[in-house]
Amino acid sequence: MLDIDLIRKNPQFVKENLAKRLCEISIDEVVKSDLEWKKSKELEDSLRKKRNDLTEEIKNAKMQKKPAERLVDEAKQVADKIIVAGEKTKEMAEKRNYLIERLPNLIDNSVPEGPEENFKIVKEWGKKPSFDFKPKQHHELGQSLGILDMPRAAKIAGAGFYMFRGPLARLEWALINYFRDSHFKNGFEEICPPFLVNSQTAFGTGNLPKFEKDLYKTIDGFYLIPTAEVPVTNIYANEVLEESELPKRFYAYTPCYRTEAGRHGSETPGFFRLHQFDKVEMVFLSKPEDSWKMHEEMLSFGEKLIEGLGLHYRTKMLAAGDCGIASAKTYDLEVYAPGMDKYLETSSISNCTDFQARRMNTKYKTKEGSKLIHTLNGSGLATPRLMIALMETCQTKEGNIKVPEVLQKYMNGLKEIAPVKK
RNA sequence: GCGGGGGUGGCAGAGUGGUCUAAUGCGCCGGCCUGCUAAGCCGGUUCCAGCAAUGGAGCGCGAGUUCAAAUCUCGUCCCCCGCGCCA
Numbered sequence: 001m002l003d004i005d006l007i008r009k010n011p012q013f014v015k016e017n018l019a020k021r022l023c024e025i026s027i028d029e030v031v032k033s034d035l036e037w038k039k040s041k042e043l044e045d046s047l048r049k050k051r052n053d054l055t056e057e058i059k060n061a062k063m064q065k066k067p068a069e070r071l072v073d074e075a076k077q078v079a080d081k082i083i084v085a086g087e088k089t090k091e092m093a094e095k096r097n098y099l100i101e102r103l104p105n106l107i108d109n110s111v112p113e114g115p116e117e118n119f120k121i122v123k124e125w126g127k128k129p130s131f132d133f134k135p136k137q138h139h140e141l142g143q144s145l146g147i148l149d150m151p152r153a154a155k156i157a158g159a160g161f162y163m164f165r166g167p168l169a170r171l172e173w174a175l176i177n178y179f180r181d182s183h184f185k186n187g188f189e190e191i192c193p194p195f196l197v198n199s200q201t202a203f204g205t206g207n208l209p210k211f212e213k214d215l216y217k218t219i220d221g222f223y224l225i226p227t228a229e230v231p232v233t234n235i236y237a238n239e240v241l242e243e244s245e246l247p248k249r250f251y252a253y254t255p256c257y258r259t260e261a262g263r264h265g266s267e268t269p270g271f272f273r274l275h276q277f278d279k280v281e282m283v284f285l286s287k288p289e290d291s292w293k294m295h296e297e298m299l300s301f302g303e304k305l306i307e308g309l310g311l312h313y314r315t316k317m318l319a320a321g322d323c324g325i326a327s328a329k330t331y332d333l334e335v336y337a338p339g340m341d342k343y344l345e346t347s348s349i350s351n352c353t354d355f356q357a358r359r360m361n362t363k364y365k366t367k368e369g370s371k372l373i374h375t376l377n378g379s380g381l382a383t384p385r386l387m388i389a390l391m392e393t394c395q396t397k398e399g400n401i402k403v404p405e406v407l408q409k410y411m412n413g414l415k416e417i418a419p420v421k422k
Numbered sequence: 423g424c425g426g427g428g429g430u431g432g433c434a435g436a437g438u439g440g441u442c443u444a445a446u447g448c449g450c451c452g453g454c455c456u457g458c459u460a461a462g463c464c465g466g467u468u469c470c471a472g473c474a475a476u477g478g479a480g481c482g483c484g485a486g487u488u489c490a491a492a493u494c495u496c497g498u499c500c501c502c503c504g505c506g507c508c509a
Binding site for chain 1: 432440444451467470471477479489499
């Protein structure tokens with residue numbers, strides 16, 4: 001959430017900033033609803049004051065054994081008015097909060113404004129691999145090797161699911177463990193969080209209320225996590241940290257569940273847009289003054305992981321209009337898949353400044369009192385699209401898949417995935 | 423799932439309808455004192471509105487009873503102990 005105080009004192013600044021990301025919520029309306037709430041609250045407070053005074057008089061009268069019926073009658077009337085005024089205040093607060101809870105974070109000045117296509121490529125690493133044959137797509141490779149079973153995944157669950165078998169399943173765990181080991185060596189703390197969260201937690205990271213339709217909800221009201229960012233960022237919700245505890249760096253492997261509502265149609269064969277996928281996520285908690293430095297640091301951790309696999313990728317600074325609600329600035333890592341001849345988003349690395357901290361109420365102590373922390377999150381990395389790029393990049397003329405060197409130790413030294421016997 | 427106990431400020435912990443203006447202690451911040459440190463003393467240390475004076479709210483969350491609720495009633499969530507079930 002944005003600081004309501006900032007909106008009050010400098011609505012023009014907020015308006016201009018949010019215009020960069022094409023935000024459809026009117027700041028004028030936020031200011032107006034806030035004023036209406038304030039007016040109603042003032043009336044309610046003055047009535048409460050009156051009742052408190054009367055209550056005090058009643059108490060004194062009773063202690064002095066004087067009659068208090070008239071005062072009680074008057075207090076009853078005030079109490080009725082308070083109920084009416086209170087309902088009005090509540091209604092006004094809901095109206096105001098509805099808007100504020102859906103406002104996105106302020107965008108950083110370094111971010112190109114406007115719609116998605118205004119992105120900036122800030123780095124390219126490696127180059128497109130060349131083949132002396134026509135490279136196949138990942139699903140062709142996977143099926144002919146007998147290590148990808150899309151039809152049975154569809155039978156078991158439906159569209160939007162995949163099933164890896166044998167060496168491909170092991171390749172996915174090799175990736176996950178390669179990521180985990182890298183983060184561990186960097187000194188981060190590993191977390192195994194809950195994969196289901198309550199609504200307060202989903203609100204904290206900004207997934208609720210605006211994006212409820214993107215989340216799976218259980219019959220008893222839990223939400224399946226769309227990313228480990230949700231539980232891990234919320235670890236210190238409603239807590240005050242010591243200044244010396246910051247920064248904190250976490251990583252967590254989890255499956256991620258997304259409805260992908262409104263994204264039907266067969267845009268791409270294979271496993272590209274999924275209801276469930278695996279990801280290792282980095283989450284950093286920092287002091288405000290350190291977050292931009294840590295954002296660049298997180299970016300380079302993500303980049304190093306892809307570089308270790310030897311895959312060609314590019315780093316994209318998202319345009320303001322393409323950034324998530326909580327993000328002040330986001331880099332995407334896009335890894336190249338030669339079979340599809342496409343760059344695929346395999347990581348999204350964001351500085352959420354104090355936007356999530358305000359929703360979660362996570363602060364740290366300073367000499368000037370407690371202040372909101374900054375939160376950052378980034379994939380390090382999401383596996384399916386990386387596997388697409390890896391399979392397509394490392395394919396041989398025979399249709400086998402060479403295992404990148406850094407992954408071989410996680411696969412009992414396997415160097416190449418050959419067809420699996422039935 | 424059943425039975426019992428509990429949830430109060432940064433922390434510990436008192437408070438069973440109206441002197442609650444939430445005691446007291448610890449921690450932290452500021453000040454005084456001091457050659458320096460410690461001790462001691464004074465003030466501050468939840469949120470909302472306000473430049474402020476001040477006013478309002480707040481005792482897990484929600485509803486109710488009452489002129490008045492941390493305190494009584496109901497619902498709900500969470501934690502602890504015991505029993506049951508279970509990977």
